[in-house]
Amino acid sequence: MQEKNISGKKINKTITSEDILGKNVIDAEGGFIGVAEKIFIEPKHMNFIGISVDKGIIKKGLTIGKNYIDKITDHAVFLKIRVVFDIKGMLVFDKDGKKVGKVSSIDLYGNRNKIKKIYVKPSFRLFSFKEKIAISEELIENIGDNVLLNVKISSLLKK
Amino acid sequence: MGEPHNILKSERALEKTVNLKKLIGKRVLSKGGKIVGKIFEIRINPNNLGLEGILVKGNVIGKIMYIGKSYFSSLSHEAVILNIEVSVLIKDKQVIDSKGKKIGRVKEVLRKGTRNDLKGLFVKSLFSKKFFIPASAIGHVGKSVVLRSNYNARKKYFWQKDK
Numbered sequence A: 001m002q003e004k005n006i007s008g009k010k011i012n013k014t015i016t017s018e019d020i021l022g023k024n025v026i027d028a029e030g031g032f033i034g035v036a037e038k039i040f041i042e043p044k045h046m047n048f049i050g051i052s053v054d055k056g057i058i059k060k061g062l063t064i065g066k067n068y069i070d071k072i073t074d075h076a077v078f079l080k081i082r083v084v085f086d087i088k089g090m091l092v093f094d095k096d097g098k099k100v101g102k103v104s105s106i107d108l109y110g111n112r113n114k115i116k117k118i119y120v121k122p123s124f125r126l127f128s129f130k131e132k133i134a135i136s137e138e139l140i141e142n143i144g145d146n147v148l149l150n151v152k153i154s155s156l157l158k159k
Numbered sequence B: 001m002g003e004p005h006n007i008l009k010s011e012r013a014l015e016k017t018v019n020l021k022k023l024i025g026k027r028v029l030s031k032g033g034k035i036v037g038k039i040f041e042i043r044i045n046p047n048n049l050g051l052e053g054i055l056v057k058g059n060v061i062g063k064i065m066y067i068g069k070s071y072f073s074s075l076s077h078e079a080v081i082l083n084i085e086v087s088v089l090i091k092d093k094q095v096i097d098s099k100g101k102k103i104g105r106v107k108e109v110l111r112k113g114t115r116n117d118l119k120g121l122f123v124k125s126l127f128s129k130k131f132f133i134p135a136s137a138i139g140h141v142g143k144s145v146v147l148r149s150n151y152n153a154r155k156k157y158f159w160q161k162d163k
Helices: A153-158
Strands: A024-026 A032-041 A048-054 A062-065 A069-072 A076-079 A091-093 A099-108 A115-122 A133-136 A140-143 A147-149 B027-029 B035-044 B051-058 B064-068 B072-075 B079-082 B094-096 B102-111 B118-124 B131-134 B138-141 B145-147
Touching (some): A032 A062
Parallel strands (some): A091 A147
Antiparallel strands (some): A091 A099, B102 B118
16 A cells, blocks of 8 residues: 655655665775764754764763765665774884884874874884874875885984 | 995985894784784895785784786885785675665685786575675775665575576
8 A cells, every 4th residue: 555645745756764874885996984873864954964973881882973874775875984983003114114013092183084283102122202293194105905105214213 | 234335326225124034923904994904025026126915914814925026006114005005905894785684694705817807706594595696786995885875786596496
């Protein structure tokens, strides 16, 4: 039996919360982020704001704004971005491939998915006197499986 | 050891060169910082005496790779950084279609000759036979392999007969 419709719009091309919740969230690299668990709607204008992602028992949840969502398909929610929080725990190498340490925390520009600084827990032998090294975004050459810098380790020591 | 006597014509000065002996055992990183493996041999061209490539013992697959110098981005006393993501390391990655459905895992990587360029992937899931996905159907290779939207993977399950 067809449902009655008083929405003032054709709803056959829309999706419902059921089409989002419980689906896998996949980033731009094809990485599994977690499962969509909540939908946020702004109460005044009833606009869709974003989703919250359950990343499992051990990891903290994550809220993703709608501008970062690429598409919602039958099996997953695809993001346009790679979530920068995922670089936590990655190894950091300098320009020459020398290991600097491991990413321990990240500073973002507000609530955006843009890195301001990363904090690196140094490899013991290198900077045993330093607890953390702050590395600004412009010193990062590439982020893939790990982080590559565009400077030598010696220039980080000078700071 | 004192300062050596320089006997050079147009070659680079000693301090601008790299001691190849020190490179043995050093790590090889991909463009994205993935640890590909460790150098265990350096090969030179006997005709022009230039460096040709390195033999690398893989970190992940444990297999030996011979990587040509055209895939080097930089070389230092610490490591060799490549200008590529090594395509043979795609093996065992998850394959998902453009709708996010899991298709299977990469069982074999087919390359264009000895180059790093992909020709396609042989993929297999739990109940399917191995099937081929051409490079043209691959949208992105990152943490997993994401297929293009226009591609429908033709899985053949083990109970289906070959034609």
